[in-house]
Amino acid sequence: MSDNWLQYVPLDPEFRPTELAAETALALFSRFVPNADEVVFSFKQEIEFFHPGANWAGVTCSVCGTNVEPWWANKMDDFAADRQFDLFVVTACCQSSVSLNDLGYVWPAAFGRFVLEAMNPNTLGLSVAQESQVEDALGCKLRAIWVHI
Ligand SMILES: [Zn+2]
Structure with missing residues (x-):
């Protein structure tokens, strides 16, 4: 079901x-x-x-299109541990400042x-x-x- x-x-x-x-x-x-x-x-x-x-x-960087799932999963661990967590982060792929909410969720x-x-x-x-x-x-x-x- x-x-x-x-x-x-x-x-x-x-x-x-x-x-x-x-x-x-x-x-x-x-x-x-x-x-x-x-x-x-x-x-x-x-x-x-x-x-x-x-x-x-999956999830990609909204700026450069890289698959960022492993990096994202780490950020989600941080988010889960701290509910005051700032959704604005710097991506590892291209050092862009983005909101986790605006990543490329496939x-x-x-x-x-x-x-x-x-x-x-x-x-x-x-x-x-x-x-x-x-x-x-x-x-x-x-x-x-x-x-x-
Ligand atoms: Zn990127």
Whole structure:
């Protein structure tokens, strides 16, 4: 038995919508994925990493394109050990200053403090128009992550 989630995480990892905005976005999203098993949102105490699970396909430097997975894994250990960890880091491949949130996740992944998610949405995803309605409700741009467990 495997499950899929469609998650929406604000592009700005620090962004937290108001409770009212979250409820409004939840109602919209629920309407867009009527066959989902469950649609929920959650606020996180600290920034968390939203991992696509079995969909994970590696990570590259967003500046030079190098495969940075081993370096990234070390940074993720630092992140796990210190939740005040600064997401802005200098890459080992080309010494570029980048946010861990903006690396080239081959399959989308994200850092954030808020997530709106649908379990087994039974859809190929929202249309661009639907996504922008949810974004307007929350007051932020979103990144879609498909999680497969
Ligand atoms: Zn690089």
